[in-house]
Amino acid sequence: MTRLVVVSAGLSNPSSTRLLADRLTTAALDRLPGAEVTHVELRDLAHAIADNLLTGFPSGELAEAVAAVAQADALVVVTPVFSASYSGLFKSFFDVLDPGTLEGTPVLLAATAGTPRHSLVLDHALRPLFSYLRAVPVPTGVFAAAEDFASPELAARVERAAGELADAVTRRPRPHAVDPFADVTPFAELLG
Amino acid sequence: MQFGIFSVGDLTADPTTGRTPTEQERIKATVAIAKKAEEVGLDVFATGEHHNEPFISSNPTATLAYIGAQTSTLQLSTATTLITTTDPVLIAEDYAKVQHLVDGRLDLMMGRGNTGPVYPWFGKDIRQGIPLAVENYALLRRLWREHTVDWEGRFRSPLQGYTSTPRPLDDVPPFVWHGSIRSPEIAEQAAYYGDGFFHNHIFWPPSHTARMVALYRQRFEHYGHGSADQAIVGLGGQVFMRKRSQDAVAEFRPYFDNAPVYGHGPSLEDFTSQTPLTVGSPQQVIERTLGFREYAGDYQRQLFLIDHAGLPLKTVLEQLDLLGEEVVPVLRREFEALRPAHVPSDPPLHPAVLAQRAAAQQDEEAVA
Numbered sequence: 001m002t003r004l005v006v007v008s009a010g011l012s013n014p015s016s017t018r019l020l021a022d023r024l025t026t027a028a029l030d031r032l033p034g035a036e037v038t039h040v041e042l043r044d045l046a047h048a049i050a051d052n053l054l055t056g057f058p059s060g061e062l063a064e065a066v067a068a069v070a071q072a073d074a075l076v077v078v079t080p081v082f083s084a085s086y087s088g089l090f091k092s093f094f095d096v097l098d099p100g101t102l103e104g105t106p107v108l109l110a111a112t113a114g115t116p117r118h119s120l121v122l123d124h125a126l127r128p129l130f131s132y133l134r135a136v137p138v139p140t141g142v143f144a145a146a147e148d149f150a151s152p153e154l155a156a157r158v159e160r161a162a163g164e165l166a167d168a169v170t171r172r173p174r175p176h177a178v179d180p181f182a183d184v185t186p187f188a189e190l191l192g
Numbered sequence: 193m194q195f196g197i198f199s200v201g202d203l204t205a206d207p208t209t210g211r212t213p214t215e216q217e218r219i220k221a222t223v224a225i226a227k228k229a230e231e232v233g234l235d236v237f238a239t240g241e242h243h244n245e246p247f248i249s250s251n252p253t254a255t256l257a258y259i260g261a262q263t264s265t266l267q268l269s270t271a272t273t274l275i276t277t278t279d280p281v282l283i284a285e286d287y288a289k290v291q292h293l294v295d296g297r298l299d300l301m302m303g304r305g306n307t308g309p310v311y312p313w314f315g316k317d318i319r320q321g322i323p324l325a326v327e328n329y330a331l332l333r334r335l336w337r338e339h340t341v342d343w344e345g346r347f348r349s350p351l352q353g354y355t356s357t358p359r360p361l362d363d364v365p366p367f368v369w370h371g372s373i374r375s376p377e378i379a380e381q382a383a384y385y386g387d388g389f390f391h392n393h394i395f396w397p398p399s400h401t402a403r404m405v406a407l408y409r410q411r412f413e414h415y416g417h418g419s420a421d422q423a424i425v426g427l428g429g430q431v432f433m434r435k436r437s438q439d440a441v442a443e444f445r446p447y448f449d450n451a452p453v454y455g456h457g458p459s460l461e462d463f464t465s466q467t468p469l470t471v472g473s474p475q476q477v478i479e480r481t482l483g484f485r486e487y488a489g490d491y492q493r494q495l496f497l498i499d500h501a502g503l504p505l506k507t508v509l510e511q512l513d514l515l516g517e518e519v520v521p522v523l524r525r526e527f528e529a530l531r532p533a534h535v536p537s538d539p540p541l542h543p544a545v546l547a548q549r550a551a552a553q554q555d556e557e558a559v560a
């Protein structure tokens with residue numbers, strides 16, 4: 001079964017970031033029937049994320065969210081734009097993941113902002129971040145300024161991006177992550 | 193089973209007074225703590241090794257030899273010796289010297305160190321941490337087991353006709369533990385050699401400990417050193433005690449809230465449930481500690497961290513009194529009662545190896 005995880009970093013409630021995340025989820029599910037969806041709402045994990053930055057390990061619900069992201073076949077990530085980039089909370093969540101967690105995972109990038117002048121944040125901030133994390137961002141990102149919620153073009157972009165995400169999942173199933181504890185390197189190899 | 197304490201040697205302001213001890217005060221306090229550990233009936237004192245502020249734990253062999261001169265039964269150890277950035281030739285020489293001075297009361301725990309700049313300061317690269325630990329330790333083993341060593345590797349200058357002096361006391365190399373929080377390669381290394389594995393078991397969730405110890409045990413058996421439950425395991429632990437639980441919590445909270453590593457993060461209550469930290473009465477410490485064997489199996493050495501985060505010496509000595517009087521005697525009894533007969537109580541330290549050797553000689557003579 002395909003596991004779709006939706007990470008949303010909106011801070012208000014109701015949140016336009018969550019609204020966009022939900023639209024993307026619905027569109028992705030139309031193309032990935034039967035997929036299991038997990039929502040990760042970063043606002044609820046904000047304290048745990050700060051704790052993880054200090055202690056080096058995720059606790060409680062954050063540990064569950066990290067595990068869900070690690071096992072995801074596809075990700076939808078949505079951040080509000082703060083000071084011309086992703087929000088600090090959004091970045092901090094990806095900062096606490098172990099290296100390699102997102103390797104090979106198809107990702108749909110999305111952002112919301114108060115003004116359309118931030119639209120390049122997807123390609124100038126999010127795309128390099130997810131390339132660094134060795135995820136596989138799909139070509140179409142979805143940016144929604146407040147006024148886009150009145151535009152039919154938003155729906156078209158949502159559909160196109162969701163289609164690309166579904167194609168990526170179907171075309172290239174995510175490689176199975178290696179468990180270094182189950183598949184230990186024999187010491188003779190380490191000795192060289 | 194051995195019980196003791198391990199110290200990282202941090203120089204931290206006491207948050208209740210704002211006063212930071214001088215380096216000399218902290219260094220002398222470390223000695224006082226170790227001596228007190230012996231006095232109250234604990235078995236082991238282990239010192240950390242750091243080469244940066246705010247720590248006083250550089251040059252661990254000087255500290256251990258000095259403590260060794262003022263104690264008579266206390267086992268001296270490290271937590272950890274930096275096998276990555278320290279020349280294994282110097283480790284071989286320095287620790288063999290201490291081993292002689294303290295009549296064999298010495299073992300070591302190998303660790304990699306996680307302070308980025310320390311690696312380049314000693315001419316190394318932190319990204320090579322595992323290969324350094326593997327190669328350096330392989331050389332260290334040879335230096336203690338072979339009289340004359342020819343050697344060439346990736347990380348230090350080659351050796352031709354080198355003999356490490358002094359030779360290990362009675363030709364018994366110090367027992368070695370390998371410590372790592374979550375690198376499977378180090379559990380594998382400990383298992384390969386049949387050395388001990390120590391999990392620091394503080395500041396991190398027990399799930400890390402369980403996974404590392406399970407891997408070590410499984411591989412220990414794989415390499416033919418005995419059954420998995422006979423592997424030599426040590427665990428850390430962090431405690432703060434008062435007779436009444438609420439007094440312990442109230443007194444420790446400012447130290448917890450301002451501690452290096454985890455301070456200003458999770459609450460004391462959260463951290464207590466997420467990690468092995470126990471703040472409460474001696475009885476609570478006993479119960480929590482006895483629970484460690486449920487995920488780590490029956491083990492051979494338990495070390496407690498009791499002297500960090502700016503706790504004053506007087507308080508630390510009171511903790512040792514509680515450990516010695518109320519906690520450790522019960523733990524000894526309870527752990528031994530639970531331990532199956534075929535699982536060793538203690539790590540194979542110097543006297544045990546000598547006794548084993550004498551027994552083997554007798555057998556040979558009997559056969560002859």
